Amino acid sequence: MSSEILARPVLGDIVVGVDGSPAARAAALWAAAEADRRGRSLRLVHAADTDRRAFWADTETIRAVRDAGRDLLTGTADGVRARFPDLAVTQVLSRHEPVAGLLGAAGRHGTVAVGSRGLGGFSALMLGSVGLGVAAGAETPVIVVRGDHERPETGSVTAAVHDAADLDWLPLAAAEADAHKAALRMVSVWNVLTHVGSVASMLDDLDAVARQRVHEMRTLADGVREVYPRSVVVPHVETGTSTPGVLIESSRNTDLIVMGRGRRSLGAEPSLGRVAHALIHHAHCPVEIVPPGFVTGDTDGDRDGDTDGDRDAEGDGKP
Template sequence: MEGSIRYLDIASVIVGVDGSQSARKAALWAAAEAVRRDRPLHIVHGADALFVSADTFERVRQAGRQLLDETAETVSSEYPGLTVTTEFSRRDPVASLHRAAGLHGTIVVGNRGLGGFSSLLLGSVGLETAAGAKTPVIVVRGAEDRNEAGIVTAAVCDELDLTCAQYAAREAELRKASLRLLHVWSILQSVGLVASMLDDVGEITEEHVRKLKAITEQIRDEYPSLTVQADAEKSASVAGVLVEASNHADLLVMGGRRKPGYIGPMLGRVTHSLVHHAHCPVLLVPRHSRGSGSES
């Protein structure tokens, strides 16, 4: 491994680059985030070159260093006061980003890499990074020319999402924006297949509203100067409501729910939909669930 990791701390911003336009966009977005946090930016290129010949590695290393230097120059010209460090790693990109983030850093990735189809779906590196991360991950999505909404939206489910709401409140303060706490639940999931249980529907609705109110009151106590709006909605598609909400937000924050997979952790259904289809950047905050049953 090469590079400097002299400045990493609890609020550091780490961005992965691979030469794609998406990664360049992510690097500039990450730089703006680092400026907002008044912290340095660390740019990482994982070459996945552990088992190659010396000649091949030297060519990969030179290309990687050139990419890092060019990215750092672009970022520095846009944000001249920002401290920027770079790191070339022989490891694969996912392991390189996780290692650079350590215990507290925030990882930023683009919505797609160099490989795969020319759609706007998140690439495999981004998916693996988000699924396996123990620190926050931001997937940079949305059009570059979209107007600022002045809103940070947090998707909250229950008391386990208080940390998610706190992250969102901090991001709203940094942006001088308002905070929207959005609680969405699937009524079909709540009552199973028995659609005629109207009394149960009413009780379930009250319970969901109670959970949202508890989180909202705590956030308002902790951030008294922040404008906080709380909305509770029921829908047949939780992901659909959140994707639509992302149309009117500068950042969508949610608990990054994971579930076991055949070859490693996977993102839950709703989380997976958001990182593929949201209209704004998505910040995934690791969520420590009660058990393995939740995969939303």
């Protein structure tokens, strides 16, 4: 592997959704800490959905929605600045519905953070429809903020690795570990049940498959070390009968889990795989989903995002 193939990524600004729920407030504070670690700015986004509401609501109602959104953003920004006084914080009052508002504010290079439960959630374990829509359809990384955000840092960031194709996003996981001043633990789950009844049904063949998986992980780790030579990169192959179960258990002892989102079939709706779906609903720490083909680089402040709310374009008196 060559460092000419792998580049050291630049982590972008953080965009976080604000809806007044406790999970969103916790996500905003976690996102502020993440932006501070990255040395980037934080965008607080409240999607007022006034474009849609304008079809049935009167001007007074729209104005009240905008005012409530501004108050929510201001209160959240005050809470963030109290903890991170030097952090650059902007407020975006979007006229779009929540998924479009968050993705528009992130642009091509930002990272979207969402709480693990919105105002419409039924259970503390369940991710709201907005979070699912963002995680499944975003073209930039999405972090679902889960777990106890006040627990001490573990000094570990985990990359959930499936195969050699994950090399395209592993440098981003390494960049996260570098920002967290943590080791990168690359975990691959070898599930023997997936080979039962296949051509690798003999024990010797299964041992060969396991050895090949270990060799692949070491090769991937070597590639990451070329980009981050001073980082601690630890490849690890776990055995178990449930890949989601092993990763969920691993999430108890790490600060962040990073994983790639699989490519969807031509014409298919955006969706999450089984493992990603399980992690964003049940992990004990934040989970970062990296979309296929995402390329990081010099974001130049990521000025390509939808920042209409920064200039308060919602306040122009239009319904």
